[in-house]
Amino acid sequence: MKAENNRVLIVALAANVGIAVAKFVAAAITGSSAMLTEGVHSLVDSTNQLLLMYGRKRAAKPADATHPAGYGRELYFWSFVVALLVFALGAGVSVYEGVVHFLKPEPAVSPLIAYGVLIVAFLLEGGSTVAAFQEFNRARGPKSWWRALTSTKDATTVIVLLENGAAMAGILIAAIGLAISQATGDPRFDGIASILIGLLLGVVAIFLAREAKGLLIGEAADPELVDEIRRAVSRPGVTGVGEIMTIHNAPDQIVAAVNVDFDNRLSAGEVERIIDQVERELRTAFPAIHRVYVRPHEDAGVKFGDTRGLLPGA
Numbered sequence: 378m379k380a381e382n383n384r385v386l387i388v389a390l391a392a393n394v395g396i397a398v399a400k401f402v403a404a405a406i407t408g409s410s411a412m413l414t415e416g417v418h419s420l421v422d423s424t425n426q427l428l429l430m431y432g433r434k435r436a437a438k439p440a441d442a443t444h445p446a447g448y449g450r451e452l453y454f455w456s457f458v459v460a461l462l463v464f465a466l467g468a469g470v471s472v473y474e475g476v477v478h479f480l481k482p483e484p485a486v487s488p489l490i491a492y493g494v495l496i497v498a499f500l501l502e503g504g505s506t507v508a509a510f511q512e513f514n515r516a517r518g519p520k521s522w523w524r525a526l527t528s529t530k531d532a533t534t535v536i537v538l539l540e541n542g543a544a545m546a547g548i549l550i551a552a553i554g555l556a557i558s559q560a561t562g563d564p565r566f567d568g569i570a571s572i573l574i575g576l577l578l579g580v581v582a583i584f585l586a587r588e589a590k591g592l593l594i595g596e597a598a599d600p601e602l603v604d605e606i607r608r609a610v611s612r613p614g615v616t617g618v619g620e621i622m623t624i625h626n627a628p629d630q631i632v633a634a635v636n637v638d639f640d641n642r643l644s645a646g647e648v649e650r651i652i653d654q655v656e657r658e659l660r661t662a663f664p665a666i667h668r669v670y671v672r673p674h675e676d677a678g679v680k681f682g683d684t685r686g687l688l689p690g691a
């Protein structure tokens with residue numbers, strides 16, 4: 378999973394650097410506002426890939442005395458920073474440039490160069506988007522697209538996927554704006570296209586910030602995994618399984634705490650043996666579980682034969 382995510386980021390970074398250079402050159406030659414906006418967009422995307430790669434490297438650091446739970450949430454922090462950059466630099470600069478060129482329109486020159494760059498950019502963005510889509514599609518399983526986007530704990534792939542999707546849509550908007558400007562002889566449509574690209578980036582940035590904020594604060598594991606943990610804990614000597622609290626420190630780092638009611642006839646040594654067995658089996662069965670804590674608790678909620686899926690806070 379980590380290797381795949383790094384591959385997605387490297388592909389996206391290489392594509393965006395090349396695209397940014399081409400767009401800025403084309404903007405300088407043609408004077409197109411939308412083209413300049415697209416260049417800024419690609420430059421911001423390139424910076425974002427670097428930040429996400431740095432976040433992944435920091436998140437892989439082992440736990441220490443200062444951070445006993447590890448550094449996993451660094452990835453979520455940098456994901457939130459990326460969302461802010463998309464909003465402030467991507468959306469903000471796009472809208473500003475669009476307004477300036479709408480109020481003081483300048484006709485574009487050499488539009489064929491702009492179209493050529495947009496076509497190349499669209500193809501490169503498409504290749505990067507396909508890589509992110511394949512990774513996201515493998516991870517989402519049977520979930521719907523919307524549910525997978527809003528419930529995933531892997532912020533990296535989602536950011537690359539949505540950024541690239543927004544970039545491809547922005548390229549189409551820029552091309553349409555340039556074409557209408559040519560057809561009507563009114564360069565203000567180029568500025569309008571830039572504003573629309575900015576609004577699109579703003580919507581994407583708000584969505585990414587919302588998801589990154591939730592992960593940074595701490596989100597529980599999927600309910601399906603919680604139910605699997607409950608079933609795995611249930612065994613002879615366990616008379617009930619109560620609250621199961623889970624939290625993601627990173628996409629592949631889950632901390633789980635389980636309230637368990639043990640048979641009162643068991644000795645302390647037998648309870649310790651079962652706890653050790655449960656912890657080892659859970660970490661083996663679910664590699665994403667980084668740490669698990671089993672807490673003996675009398676009358677812990679769900680008894681054998683009760684099929685309710687008690688979730689944290691329920």
